[in-house]
Amino acid sequence: MHDTLLFIYYPYVAFILAVVISFMRYVGRGFSYSSLSSQFLENRNLFYGSVPWHYGIIAVLTGHLVVFFIPGSLLEFNRVPWRLYALELTGLTLALFALVGLLNLIVRRLGNARIRAVTSPMDLILLALLLLQVGLGVETAIFYRWGSSWYAVSAVPYLRSLVLLHPDITQVAVWPLTIKLHVIGAFTLVAIFPFTRLVHLLVLPLHYLWRPYQKVVWNWDRRRSQKA
C-alpha cells in the first residue's frame, strides 16, 4: 500500500508539479529565474564548494541517465571485473566530489553573515534535502555493491515502467531501505524543484555557443524602412 503510494503516485505527482509549476513560474514570474549567484559577496569558499559540487553532481546524474537508456550495454561493460571496479570507483569518487562541494556550500551559507543575508528558507530546505540525497547515494555506492549493475537490473526497469506509464513495482519490494529512501528523495527533489533556485538549470544558456557575439535590438522595422 505504502509502496503504491510512494512509488507509483508520488513520482507522477512530483513530475507533474515540476513541469506545471516551472512553466507557470517562467511565464508569470520569469524574473525569479536566476542563478542567484552569491560569488559577488564571497568568492574564495564558493570555488571549493560550487565547482566540485556542480561537476561532481552533473557527472553522477549523467551516469544515472546514460544507464537508464542503455542498461544492457552497461551490464555487458561490467562483465569484466576490472572494468566494474573502475566504474564503481569513478562513480564513488565523483559522488564524494559532489558531497565535499555540497558540504562546503552548506558551511559557507551558514557561516558567512553576508551569504546568510541572501539566504531564503527554501535555500536551507533544499540544501538539507540535497545533503540527504547525496549522502544516501554515497552510502549506496559504498555499502551496496555493485550499484551500477543492480541499478541497471533492478531500478532501471522500474523507472522505465514509470516513463512508459504502466508502473511496475515488483522490484521495489525487495529494495533495502537506503535505496528506497534514495529513490523517494529523488522524487521529492523533482517535486520541490520549481519552488527552489534549482530552476536555474532550465535556463542553462547553451544557445550562447552558436549565437553571434553582439546583439542589437531594433524598435524600428528596418526592413520596411529599407524597402520604402
Place this chain on the structure above:
Amino acid sequence: MDVRLQMSMVFHLDKCIGCHTCSIACKNVWTDREGTEYMWWNNVETKPGTGYPTLWENQDKYRGGWEKGNGKLKLKATSKVKGLLNIFHQPHLPTIDDYYEPFSYRYKDLFDSPEGADQPTARPISMITGRPMDIEAGPNWDDDLGGSPVYAANDPNFKDITEEEKQQLFELERLVFFYIPRICNHCLNPACVASCPSGALYKRGEDGIVLVNQQVCRGWRYCISACPYKKVYYNWKTGKSEKCILCFPRLETGQAPACFHSCVGRIRYLGCLFYDADRLVESLQADDLDLVEAQRGIILDPFDEQVIAGARLNGMEDNVIRAAQNSPVYKYVKLWKLALPLHSEFRTFPMLFYVPPMLPIMGALKGQTYETADEEFFTAVEKARVPIKYLASIFSAGNEGKVLESLKKQFVVRQYKRSESVNDLDPEQVRRMLDEAGCTPEEAEEIYRLTSLPSETERYVFPPSHREQAIEMLQPDTWGAKGMAGFGFREKPVRGE
C-alpha cells in the same frame, strides 16, 4: 555603408570641478534600492588614483575587454566554451570588497542611549548584513588624492612612467590631479553584450544605448567580468546585473540624462554620431597606437549626401539627421580632434569621449613672472606636470601625439582669445601658433564658444525618439514591455526562492 546612430558623449575634463553632483543625481534616480547601494552608474574618480572599483584599469587583474588574437578579436577573460565551463565560478569576478561594503549608521542610538559621561555615537552598520562593521572603503575613498600612498601611487597608468617621474608627481609643490567622471560608455563593440550567455544584454539599434533585459538576465555575471570599465554592476539582492541606461526615459522625452542635466561645471555634451557599422569589425583590428584614429575613421560626416541617404535607409527621419548635423560631439571628436576615448586599447570603441585636462604647465620663469605666451609655449605643454605619457595611457592607448594634439589646440585657443581680448601678443605669432596646432581663427572661435558659452540646447542635441509610441505599436500594453528595457519590474524584485 550601414549608417547607424549612436548617442555619444563628450566630457570636457578641463571644466570638471569634481563636485560629484552628477553621481548624486544618478544615485537618487536609479540606484537607491536594496542591492544597488554600492552601484555608482555615474562616478567621479580622482586621477592619479585607482578608481572604482579599485584598480579597474588593470586588466591583468580583471581581464576585461577584448584582445587581438590571430586576426580576430576575442574576449580577454573568456571564450564561449571556456565561459560555459567557468559558469559555476568566475575566476576574474570582482567582489563587493573591490568596491566597498555599503553602510549606514545606527542613528537611533543617538536618541536612545542612556545618559552617561560620553557623547553617544551612531555606529556604522552594514547594509548587507545589518550588523555593526568597520568602514574600510567607501565611494570616492581616494577623492582629491586622499590616501595617495595607497591609491594614487598604485594607479595602473603609471606602468610606463619612471620612478623618478612618479616621485616628482607627488612632490608637494608639484602635486596635481584631475577628475574623470565615468558612466557607461555605450560602446560600439560592447564586451558585456558579447559575454552574456543568456543574451540579456543588448544594444538598441536606434540610438546604440546598451541595456540589460532584467527578465532575461540569469545572474551568470560574465558582463561584470567582461566590461573593462566595470560599468555593469551585480545586484547582490536580486541576482541580476544592472547598468547605466543613459536615462533613456528622459532622452525619449527630450530631457538630458540626470547626470548631464545636473552638471555644475557644464562639462558634458551629448549628441548623435553616425558611424559605419560595416567597417566596425575591420577598424577594431587596428594597432594600439592607431586605435583613436580608427575609431574616428568610422564616424561619418552627417552632411555627406551618401551618409544622409544611408541614414534614411536605416529608418532615420529628418529631425534625427538634423540632430546629427548639430551634434557637439561630432565637432569635439571628429572635426576638432579634441576629445579622446577612454582606454581604447580595451577595443570596445567606447562612445564617451574626454577632452584631456590642461594641467598646470611648467611656464618658464622670466624675471619675476611666469611666461606662458612666448614661442616656446608648446614645449611648455610637453613639460606639463603630469607626464604626457600618463595622459596618453588613459586617453589614447599610449599614443602621445593624440593627447598633445588636443592639448596644443586647447592651448592655442586660449592664446588666440588672449590676443583678442588682452591684445598683448604679436598677431603674427598667434597665427604661427594656430598653424602649428592645425587650427584656424574661425575654428578657435567656435571651440571657444562651444567650450565656454554653450547654452543647454547647444550642449545637449538629441532628437526626440517618441519611443513610447513605438512600443505601443509593437506591444498592445506598455506594462508588458516593462522590465525588458534595463529598469523597472513587472513583479516585486524579490530574490527568487
